[in-house]
Amino acid sequence: MSDFIANTEKDTKEMLEAIGAKTLEDLFSDIREHQKPKSFELVSGKSEFEVIDHIKKLAAKNATNLVCFLGAGYYDHLIPSVVDHLSSRSEFTTAYTPYQPECSQGTLQAIFEYQSSICRLTGLEIANASLYDGGTALYEAMMMARRITGRNRVLVDSAVSPIYRTIIYSYTKNLDIEFLEIPVVHGQTDRNSLRKNLNDQVACVILQNPNFFGAIDDHADIVEDIHRVKALAIESVYPLSLGLLKTPGEMGIDIATGEGQSLGLPLSFGGPYLGFMATKREFARKMPGRIVGQTTDAANRTGYVLTLQAREQHIRREKATSNICSNEALCALRALIYLTALGKNGLLEVARLNYEKAEFAKSLLSKIKGVTVKQSSPTFNEFTVLLPKDPAHVIARMIEKGFAAGFSLERYYKDMKNYMLIAVTEKRTKEEIVRYAESLESALWS
């Protein structure tokens, strides 16, 4: 058994002598007899070979051979090899939060470059070093808008991920915030309903693009309305889609957030993922999370430090902009390496592939008897179909045929019986898409 402890018996004896204690137990004399564990029934240790063997067996119980058309905000994308190799360097993985800048310039410059990439992606001016995931990032944005406006009413587009909305509602149960959900018409935000509910009580409006149904929108007109009542516009975005789509910055959005999983993070059964946030410069001091800034040393050499720390919990305690401390730094590094490896043309290329493959899938699926592909708004790489049968059953049959077929929308939208969400990424080949369409037809009709 190994426990990674270097002290030998001889070392231990010498150290105890230096301390003036007889036994290791003496060092725990502050723990009184009645405070000792009532139980500590754990199995004995094993070698790494046995542990790996055990965990490999667990891994084998998971089905990973399904061809993935399941998305709903979390996507099966290609990841270049360099992402894993470089982000696994232990100089990155085994460092802590870069509190001491002189010996943490690697992490600090990488975060600065990550922040820069997120700004370039979203068309905004300042980004933080990362948040936990897309859902909590959106919650933080909403809290930030409350701080900036001093208002307590929040309008939420009902096409924002129901997972994110559930997170926001869960986190705020003990607070005095009034939420109102804006309905969706023809797959896009209902402008009329939104305008009717916009007034000077509203702190922010929360939007998503592409929305949960995969539909693309241009929110510029909505943003104008929002700004007219001095509220803030928040948009959750799918970062990969920004290789093609109009940026939050171009629409005038005040705070953009999103799930960074699509930027080089494997699906990993839900985490670790990456929440990102970018905003306008004027709101920087209200932003949650770590921020890295560029500066110089006495010899005028450029370096990077954690900055605007007066917002943070370790300085401001209960008055901090957020309680966040550890974030998802290594995932942010992966996102940076991914974006760097793709570069300007690679990002455009992958975004196009996603769009084109999804359009091809739509064209095949719309030919299947009883299947309606919703075409009311353009989509990016995910779209909604209306099936003639309960999607839950269809999905179960498709599993037998080797596909993770999609997501039944009724799970979160009670009135969307028989609607299914289908994602097609750049990873899906023509052959897989054709086979998927054939299998779906046979799952429905034979």
Place this chain on the structure above:
Amino acid sequence: MELIFNKSVSGRRCTQFPANDVPVLKEIPKKYLRKSPCNLPEVSEMDVVRHFTNLSKLNFSVDSNFYPLGSCTMKYNPKFTEDVARLEGFTKLHPLLPQLRLGGILAQGALEVLYEMDRILSEITGMDAFTLQPAAGAHGELAGVMLIAAYHRSLNQKRKYILVPDSAHGTNPASAAIVGYEIINIASNKNGTMDIEALKAHLNQDVAAIMMTCPNTLGLFESDIDTIAKLAHAQGALMYYDGANLNAILGKCRPGDLGFDVIHLNLHKTFATPHGGGGPGSGPVGVKKELIEFLPISRIEKRDDGTLYLDYKKPQSIGYISSFYGNFLVILKAYAYILLLGKEGLIRTSEHAVLNANYVLAKLKDIYEPAVEKTCMHECVFSASRQILKNVHALDIAKYLIDCGIHPPTIYFPLIVKEALMIEPTETESKETLDHFIHCMREANRLTQENPEVLKKAPQTMPISRLDETKAARDMNCASL
């Protein structure tokens, strides 16, 4: 180093995607498109590899340097855990798979990891159940305080305050405030532990909970903890345990036995998962049975036939803390670590963490003022109060250690110690490493007396010296646009 953006050359490529094998059917209407392509760098694969390899070399890390950063438990991160976290059986698993009809059966291995960790962590800490959803310690605190709020709400009680000792991590008051509580700080006594009289003065039926770290941030075990718990419970308040320092007490005592009702752990501290330069972490929250019904959904339950499934039907639940089941790969690494160490290994971990900290304390207390003159747990806290007489600050000592190839201890925390130096060696460091550190700390003191300029100018051996932090905050140059 030059920014990656400045290395961009138009037309250069790294990643190439497969050529499109489907017909192009439609274009997205122009009004939905960005005006120009995202201005990411155009570099070759070699450029990418050199850039990030050279950046990594600018870091101190556990794998390259002694890293006694107090309160952060920078122990060795075993490599085999990285291998298990790369298994495709986990990395390729879509989190929504078990939420599909008949999908649960497709993720039994992953669900078993989570189910087992719930059970193991409960036994280690003496709690009744865990949620693994929180992504970090502070996220766990937030979840924990939400659970406390839900508990009091279920009793139709509106309690306003959460009590926090003045030695607490900043995340404690910040987490409680975000949930909507007002914070009352409780002073520490001269022994560095909670002042019971000060506590009694603020403890009443408006108090929702007391948040405590044990051992506390001075590295001291709160021997009166059961008295404090009794006082809290008598007023209907709950006891919250910040598990940042659990590495000191594995197998020696359990928060659950001491009267704590809600606790969070930091798997990236106690259970050896790498910190990643500031995450991802994992901050599971454990509760006593009275609070189980409030835990976030989903819960993983076992059927009679032994299969596992996700249960979302928990009407009293606080809801979602994260999108899915937590930072799964981090949890998996911690699971592998715990299986490897086993019962005896975990006990030895705490024993040697405490031994190493006390050894450092014993060897330095003649020249550095200990925050409290007594046996410590897994970390020791000094004040540079003697050095400051020569105008040498904790910061200067920290920067000098960088020149010795040692990552500095935590400085200026806990806030109740003037010029604090908080040293947590962890159990994985050898006596030779500690002796070298002790030597460097003694050198720092000798230089303080004889040639303080060396400390004031430190570090001198790094690519940059001390940076102008005021300028950074003023200029707010936080992105290359």
